[in-house]
Amino acid sequence: MTLSNATLNALPPDVARPGYDRAGLTPGIVHIGCGNFHRAHQAVYLDDLFALGEGHDWALLGAGVRAGDAKMRETLLAQDGLSSVIELDPAAKSARVIGAMTGFVAVEAGNAALIAAMSDPAIRIVSLTVTEGGYYIDPKTDTFSPSHPDIQADAANPEAPNTAFGAIIAALKARRAAGLHPFTVMCCDNVPHNGHVTRDAVCGLAQLSDPEMAEWIKANVAFPNSMVDRITPATGPHERALAKGFGLEDAAPVTCEPFRQWVMEDNFPAGRPALEKVGVTFTDQVDRFETMKIRILNGGHAIIAYAAGLRDIEFAHEAMADEQIRAFLDKIETDEILPIVPPVPDTDLEAYKQLIIERFSNPEVADTIRRLCLDGSNRQPKFIIRSIRDRLAKGLDCSGLILESALWCRYCFGTTESGAEIAPNDPSWDRLQAQAILAQDRPAAWLEMPEIYGDLAQNEALVAQFSQTLQDVWNRGSQAVIADYLAR
Structure with missing residues (x-):
């Protein structure tokens, strides 16, 4: 059965589905990079929270800055933003449909649609999973590398940037001009000290074209560190066959282990969903968990x-x-x-x-x-x-x-x-x-x-x-x- 809002109530009885009215969701988070890990991790935690009747103004608005993100957008929009997640417990597999995403921003050169979405005052968090290699880190110094061609291109054209960090800067600039509070930037990638690394990338890029804006970001924007964990294989024929075995026709099913963990600093000046109610650990010692993992x-x-x-x-x-x-x-x-x-x-x-x-x-x-x-x-x-x-x-x-x-x-x-x-x-x-x-x-x-x-x-x-x-x-x-x- 093809995933859609219209078919949710007709899903096989052994497939869990959103325990809330999706029509009542409004986006509060723009997430850049909606691959398998995000849909098996952050989206699942939010789906659990929404099922408690809480946080319905914290739904996800998908986004991306790469060609592959455009394909994912097409796939997910054809399914009304729904994804199937199959947990691979050796004792018994289980399937659920996640409904935490309400839309997906157009993926385009210059990122105008993404900048506009992040400029919306309803958006209070911008989160990212852009892979470990997406932060332009110089391994010789273990810090942000301003010389990368992608960064240099955005520095030369800050009004139409092609990186996620350039788009974040442009949106923060628009919110500042409009007198709006900045959103929190929440990295969900498997990178040591990921909040600091993301801040360095955003501020390092801003420094190249607008040093004053870079200082404003340092003083006003929160970049909480986090540790994320769930083994999530790539999707191939085997994973699609598993979805079909549950009676699901999903063009991008996600499989994952039963275990999941999320540890974060509680640094969200613009507010956050009550994720501690669904198993997220908030602590000032994220670095310890992160190093361990x-x-x-x-x-x-x-x-x-x-x-x-x-x-x-x-x-x-x-x-x-x-x-x-x-x-x-x-x-x-x-x-x-x-x-x-x-x-x-x-x-x-x-x-x-x-x-x-x-x-x-x-x-x-x-x-x-x-x-x-x-x-x-x-x-x-x-x-x-x-x-x-x-x-x-x-x-x-x-x-x-x-x-x-x-x-x-x-x-x-x-x-x-x-x-x-x-x-x-x-x-x-x-x-x-x-x-x-x-x-x-x-x-x-x-x-x-x-x-x-x-x-x-x-x-x-x-x-x-x-x-x-x-x-x-x-x-x-x-x-x-x-x-x-x-x-x-």
């Missing part, structure tokens, strides 16, 4: 991803069923990551690690190794290299993390250990593959990517250890090298 969960994904990718393993749960890969994950987490993760309120880190292992092992999620290997050029600096830096600063061994980095290099060479070709799997694939080819004969070449490794290529001890590890991977194979690491 990024180092243990996201770092853990990277640890299993390249080891499994080189062995032609297709799914994360299959990697976890491999005793060596599971032990590899557990040893690096226990010996090298947990000791450098600061304490987290009301959380046992060892128990959290065990939860992560269970989540990775869920066979129903069918999360692909290829997805976990995707975009290493943006993910490695945040999820793995930070841990390497922390351990080096403390004079601690990081052999497992260095081995993970060597496996990533070997993966980027472009073939598995069986000789199968690896299709490009990174926005910077050509660059990565070229360096990986050089590194086959001169391993240090892999570390000579300052946009990823910063100044680590200047650390002679690290270069020597990485070089020996990568040579071993090439000469003896990843399984033998991992076995040696596990035996130590």
Whole structure:
């Protein structure tokens, strides 16, 4: 049955549907980037809140700034903004239809429609999921990079910007001129200190064309930090078949694990929905939760991803069923990551690690190794290299993390250990593959990517250890090298 308002009451009885009148919703949030994660996370929390009879003036207005967002807009508008979310509990799958979105702004060059939508006084929050790589961060300084061509283009044409940050600046400028309170900018991406990073991107771009406006934003606009978590695979034939199995005809169904978590700073001067009533944690220690999640969960994904990718393993749960890969994950987490993760309120880190292992092992999620290997050029600096830096600063061994980095290099060479070709799997694939080819004969070449490794290529001890590890991977194979690491 095709999703629409008209068919909601005719859905199969085992499919949950919005427990509220959608006609009574009004938008209070513009969300930029309405991909799978957003629709399985923020939209679900809001759907739960609306079902309590609360916050009906906090509905979502979808938005985007990329070509892919235009396709998503077309898909969701054809379904009256409805999405199906299928939770993949190993005990029993369940499906629900989420109705928290009331519309989707036109996606166009110059973002006039988006700027107008964010200028509406009813909009009090602008939220974003634009991927980890969408914040224009210079890995050498770990700060906003004003030299990126996208940023330079918006700085030269601030009235018709093409980035989300340029559109946010233009809308804030319009609200300021109209005497309206600024909206809160709420990042929902998996980026360390994501509120600070978003503020740096917005203010850094504004500084290039209107320094006075940049100072006004710093003084008046809130950018709360948050930590978000839910494993959400990409949608493909398998996921569409699951939706059909529930009697749903959805062009963009979302599947996800049962677990979800959202931790935020309570910094919303223009108001916010009462999300604490549906499980969101508000705290002034978001950074502790964030470090835990990024180092243990996201770092853990990277640890299993390249080891499994080189062995032609297709799914994360299959990697976890491999005793060596599971032990590899557990040893690096226990010996090298947990000791450098600061304490987290009301959380046992060892128990959290065990939860992560269970989540990775869920066979129903069918999360692909290829997805976990995707975009290493943006993910490695945040999820793995930070841990390497922390351990080096403390004079601690990081052999497992260095081995993970060597496996990533070997993966980027472009073939598995069986000789199968690896299709490009990174926005910077050509660059990565070229360096990986050089590194086959001169391993240090892999570390000579300052946009990823910063100044680590200047650390002679690290270069020597990485070089020996990568040579071993090439000469003896990843399984033998991992076995040696596990035996130590």
